[in-house]
Structure formats: structure tokens, C-alpha cells
Amino acid sequence: MRRKSGTCLWALAAALWAQSAGAQTAGTSSTSTGGTGGSTTSSGAGTATGGGNLQFELVKIGDVEYPRAARQSLNVPVGKAGCKAGGTITVTVRNLLGGNTLPYLEAWLGTGNAACNEMGRSTRVTASQNCTKLEIPNPDQVQVGNRSYYDVDVVLGPTCDSDGPRPIYFLQLASENSNGAATSWGAINLKVDTKAPKAPGGVKGGTGQTVIPLTWEVGDVADTSFYYVVADKTLGGLGDWDAGPDGNLPDGANAECPSGVVRSGKEFDPSSIPDTVFNRRLEGVGRTTFEFNGQDFPGLTIVPVAVVAQDLAGNTSVMSEIVCLRVEPTTGFWKRYQDDGGEVEPGCACSAVGARGKSKSALAGVSMLLVLGWACARTRTRRRAR
Amino acid sequence: MRLNRITVLALASFALTTGAASALHAQEVPKGTANTQAQTELDPHLKPAARKFESPERFMLELHVGPYKVFRGEPWNVFSGDLGPSLSANVDGILYRLPRILYVTAGGSFGWTRFAANAVGNSGDQVDEETTLTLLPIIASAQVRVDALARLLGIPLILAGRVGWGWSHWDTNTGLINDAEGWSLGPYFAGQLALDLDFFEPGGARALDEEWGINHTYLFAELSHFATTSKSLPVGGTNWTAGLGFVF
Numbered sequence: 203m204r205r206k207s208g209t210c211l212w213a214l215a216a217a218l219w220a221q222s223a224g225a226q227t228a229g230t231s232s233t234s235t236g237g238t239g240g241s242t243t244s245s246g247a248g249t250a251t252g253g254g255n256l257q258f259e260l261v262k263i264g265d266v267e268y269p270r271a272a273r274q275s276l277n278v279p280v281g282k283a284g285c286k287a288g289g290t291i292t293v294t295v296r297n298l299l300g301g302n303t304l305p306y307l308e309a310w311l312g313t314g315n316a317a318c319n320e321m322g323r324s325t326r327v328t329a330s331q332n333c334t335k336l337e338i339p340n341p342d343q344v345q346v347g348n349r350s351y352y353d354v355d356v357v358l359g360p361t362c363d364s365d366g367p368r369p370i371y372f373l374q375l376a377s378e379n380s381n382g383a384a385t386s387w388g389a390i391n392l393k394v395d396t397k398a399p400k401a402p403g404g405v406k407g408g409t410g411q412t413v414i415p416l417t418w419e420v421g422d423v424a425d426t427s428f429y430y431v432v433a434d435k436t437l438g439g440l441g442d443w444d445a446g447p448d449g450n451l452p453d454g455a456n457a458e459c460p461s462g463v464v465r466s467g468k469e470f471d472p473s474s475i476p477d478t479v480f481n482r483r484l485e486g487v488g489r490t491t492f493e494f495n496g497q498d499f500p501g502l503t504i505v506p507v508a509v510v511a512q513d514l515a516g517n518t519s520v521m522s523e524i525v526c527l528r529v530e531p532t533t534g535f536w537k538r539y540q541d542d543g544g545e546v547e548p549g550c551a552c553s554a555v556g557a558r559g560k561s562k563s564a565l566a567g568v569s570m571l572l573v574l575g576w577a578c579a580r581t582r583t584r585r586r587a588r
Numbered sequence: 589m590r591l592n593r594i595t596v597l598a599l600a601s602f603a604l605t606t607g608a609a610s611a612l613h614a615q616e617v618p619k620g621t622a623n624t625q626a627q628t629e630l631d632p633h634l635k636p637a638a639r640k641f642e643s644p645e646r647f648m649l650e651l652h653v654g655p656y657k658v659f660r661g662e663p664w665n666v667f668s669g670d671l672g673p674s675l676s677a678n679v680d681g682i683l684y685r686l687p688r689i690l691y692v693t694a695g696g697s698f699g700w701t702r703f704a705a706n707a708v709g710n711s712g713d714q715v716d717e718e719t720t721l722t723l724l725p726i727i728a729s730a731q732v733r734v735d736a737l738a739r740l741l742g743i744p745l746i747l748a749g750r751v752g753w754g755w756s757h758w759d760t761n762t763g764l765i766n767d768a769e770g771w772s773l774g775p776y777f778a779g780q781l782a783l784d785l786d787f788f789e790p791g792g793a794r795a796l797d798e799e800w801g802i803n804h805t806y807l808f809a810e811l812s813h814f815a816t817t818s819k820s821l822p823v824g825g826t827n828w829t830a831g832l833g834f835v836f
Contacts, residue, residue: 408715408716408717409709409715409716409717410707410715410716410717410763411707411717411762411763411765412717412762412763412764412765413716413717413718413763413764414716414717415716495764528715530709530710530715531709531710532707532708532709532715532717532719532762532763533707533708533719533762534666534705534707534708534718534719534720534760534761534762534763534767535664535666535667535705535719535720535721535760535762535767536719536760536762536767536768537762537767538664538666538708539664539821541664542662542663542664544664544821545819546770546772546819546820546821
């Protein structure tokens, strides 16, 4: 019965999937041939041929990488880094339909209620709908194994100036400069978010030799998905800072461990971290701890450290308050035990009990195991005989 | 008419038997009744209490948890504020069973305990870094377990004594540095007082046996002593644990 109901579920799912695919094709066909009421058409639209879904493998936008996702519609936040350089973002596309051939693509930006997935490739501008064609410079082909990928630069332009949703529809054409209907389409729902998260608060640094804890408070959880911990590895922690004639500390520096690089309130750019700065990007909403290894800071006894929050769009906060890690040799139980006259030598059981005891203890242990084994075997034999 | 004593007894027993039989007959459910519950309760072959089912007893499993203290009173005891805890599992094979009186078993246990304390810095003050000691005790032992109180007298208490030999692997670290590791060994003794759970829910106990083959369950408290040899790191001592046990 279970198997039957499972089969039914699979059949139902397959039917629903087929229905949804058919509805999509039907919708695009009718729109492209009949047009949408109230829309203005700027380019000729051929008869839609239906077609499949364009597949995206989004690798990175700006400096922020996203996990590979092959689906028609992706929801991707775009931050300040993704919008820089004139609002150009790079999308990596794999052409599933044409194998290794170059896909001829058009990109359309939709705002308002726009669903610019028309196979007819029409620009529509109304009070509630706006589909505008975006510029796509020549895509770069990237060969990965036997597959071809294409890095497509999409220039968002002024649309990056304000935060909000920016859906981009990619239409695949049958040939270069084709006037015909698109053969397939796919959408990436970009959400422009250039607002930086708050810097973490309550930062505390510890003391140790190989494990030095750093803790902070969760802060703006909803907007923070990653943390950077940054530490100045330069001796004295002053880095590139010049004290100047009055000898004052730079703004945001901690007097106990002054640094010109790691300073409270300073902007942090993950793409240009100097070699003198130790940094780790930590994943996990709600993460509040990190453990440094003092061996990463040779020659230092005090190290300035800050925490930076990063949101899903890749925006980074300014550096948190600066705290000082203290690196110093430590002693634990074993040293204390030896200092107090502990005799035992580390090693296997034989060496641990010493020359005098090893023969007796090993003999006793082995004998006991043999007796127990014999007794078990005998009991089992008796039960079988019954 | 003189009736001797034997005749009187015979008549009395006849009367009792007849009366009991008629009483039993009076409780019988007429044939064809739909009251199957009543039939089940009255039929001596179906009545649950009349059925005797007991699966074979072959093994015992005990799950232990409890505080564990090491190096009591020693100057090097940096873990004085740490009570472990100690977690362990013990499996015994039943070598001999004197029905309703006692078991003789043999088996072994494997456990885990970890202690941590702040390490000490240059100044002699404690720092955030930790120093740790992890113990993995392995014990081979034989046990005598007396359950006559529970089985014969209805007092749900079981007494057990265990003698064995222990090998405890120890590993001590400070921060990421592995300071030392080795084995401590020595004789092991334990005494246990257990509360037989079958006593409180006999129906459930029998269902557990019929469904899973678990003959008995019990809660226990155990006092143990691990006497490490003189050349071993003295990770032994007297400690107690409590837990849940199964006979199956």
C-alpha cells in the first residue's frame, strides 16, 4: 500500500510539473503573438517557438561568491561591491540547450510589475511595468571540463543607485542578431542592497599561547551572515600609521595595542587586505566566537583585533571596537604534575606501569580475558547441546 | 454415626471443590456472547496473568553517568572544580543463572571523561587557554548479581558486586599542544544497589520481554574504586555513578 501511494505521489508531482511547464510555454506564446494591452513595442517580435528554460550557474557578483545553483530563477542580493564600477555585475551562464556553442543572449531589466520573459523581446513601458534592454558586452568563455561557461557582464547603470528589487531576464536567441522569438529564458532576481550592516559590539579578546579566544555579540542578526576577524600582524601593531608631530594615536586605535590598520570605525574592504593583516571569513548567522593561534603572530605579545560583519549582499560593516589579544607561554596540568614530582612516563600501558609492574599487570589482564572467553564459549556450547 | 477425621476432611474438600467449580461455572460467559473482553478475562488460557512467557536471558547492558573526581588532595590537581562527568556503557554476558536467585556474568565497559581548567600564564595567573585531561577507561570484569529479594520476596532491590581490571587511556593537552598521553591500569571493584522496575509495572515488563526480549529493567547506583598501580598516572579513585540497566 505504501508503495502504491508513493507511486501515486510521484505521478501527481510529474503531472503538476508537466502542467506548470506547459502553462509557462502557453503564456509566453500568447503574449508574444498578441502583445500585452497597454504596452508599446519597440522591436519586432517573431512568433514564439516555446523553448526550454535557460540555466544559470551564478558564481559571483562583485567580490561575493554564491554557491552553484542551476535553476531558472535565482534570488541574489547585490551589495555595494557588486554595484561598483558603473553597476556592472558578472553572471556566469551555462548554455544547456546549445551544448558548447555560444549562447546569444539579451538581458532585460524589469521594474514595477514587469515580467520581461516575453519570447517576443518587446520593450514595454507603462505606468506599472517597465522592461528595458540592458547592455551586454562580449561574454568571456570559460571551459570547465567538457562544459562551456560564459561570464556575462550586465551593466545595471543607475539602477544600482538605490536599494530595491532588480529582476533581470535573460533571453536566449536562435542566432546572433536574430529578430525572431527567443528560444528560452531565465530570470535572476537581483535585490540591490547597499546598506552596510552594523559593526559587532561587545568584542572581548583573551590570553593564551595556542588557543586565544575572541568573542563578540550577535548584533544585527537578520542582516549579517558572515564575520571577518582581522588582526594586525606587524610588530607593535602600528602598521602603516605615522604618529605625527603631536604623537596622538590615530582615530579608533586602542592605546594598549595601537595599530594604523586595525582601527575602530575604519572601512574594511575584503578585496584589498594587506599581507600584514591576519584575517578569517567566518560563516554562520549568530556566530560569536573565534579562536586564534598565538603561533600566527610570531614575536608578538599583544595583537590588535577587530571584527567586521558582512551581509548576504556582500556589504561589510566598519571595524568594531579594537581589543588586544595577549600571546604568552602557558603551562597546564602536565607541567604542574611533573613539577610536583609526578613519576609516570607517557607512553603505552607497559611503559606507564614501569618495568616492575608491567609483567604482572599484563599477565593478569590477559589471563582474565582468557578465562572470560573460555567461560563464554563453554556456556554457549552447553546451550547448543540443549 | 461416627465420622473420623479423614472422612471430615474428604467431605470438606469435596464441598469446596464443588462450590468452586460451580462458582467458576457461574462466571462463564454464555456461548455466542459478543463480550470478548469478558471471555478473555475468564478463560484461563487467554487470561494474561495465567500466561507465562519469559525469553532467554543472555546479556546485561548498563548505561552509567555520574560525577568523576581525580587526584583528590594532590597538589597537582588543577581539575578540582571539575566533576567530569563520566559516561560509560557496560555489557555483560550471563555465564550462569540460578533461577530467581542470582547471576554470574562477565563483560567489559568503555567510558569517557574529560576535565578542563584554565592554564596558567607567565605571571602565574590563570589565562583563557584551557588545559585538559581526557580519560577513556576500559574495564574487564566479572559480576555476581543477586536478585532473590525481588524475585522471591517481592522486595524490588537487587545487589551486585563486580571485580575486574581496568586500563584507562589518558591524554592531556594545553591549548593545541599535546602535553602527554599514556595508560593507567589497575584492579577495579564496584558494588551496586539496583531498583527493579519490573516490580512497578509488571504488565509493561512482560510486554517489553514479549516485544523486545528485554527480561528486566532496573535503575541503579554504583560505587566503584579504580586502584591504579604505583607507576600509573593516578586517574583512579572512588566514584559513584547511576544509570539504567537491561537484562536481555
